[in-house]
Amino acid sequence: MIHDDLIRAAYDTLTGTRYTALRHKLKKNRVQPNFITDEAWRRYLEYWESEEFLARSKQASMNRNTEAEGLGTRPSKHGGGSMFS
Template sequence: MEDIFRWDDALPEDLVRAAYDRLAGTRYTALMHKLKKNRAQPVYVTDEAWRRYLQDWESEDFQARSRQATENRNTEVEGPGTGPSKHGGGSVSFATTQERLVSFF
């Protein structure tokens, strides 16, 4: 199994792990969003796990956090009267991404 994943030995393992964790977190978040939106149990999710997902999504605590997150996303970032801001970041150019990656490694 250890031969499956390889990277340049010049890269510090903690940086590789951090990059992996960020990507895995992003993918997991996207998966959970898709499952919650579709509400159809995929074949790769066990009955027990699916029951727990549904139970969590329907809980009052989850619903309250969801409502708060929705309100936060809809705040008028530029001040009252400027309209809701539905995006927190915006586009990042290729050049900026390249600079960030170079400085990261």
């Protein structure tokens, strides 16, 4: 029998992955879906255009494109997420 905690962990992982993908799609396409209120959509747009978000996005992009031992050595020294998860 599968324990409830294993089911919950699998559910949390799947929903977290899907929510992240949804946010990425919303940011990329900038088309308001019918299940997001006008107020929430306005706040998303404000955040995506904020200096804080743009600076963090630029830094994350630079981090993903770094090479551990210098140019041409390997793709990245960053693992793409928290090492403590």
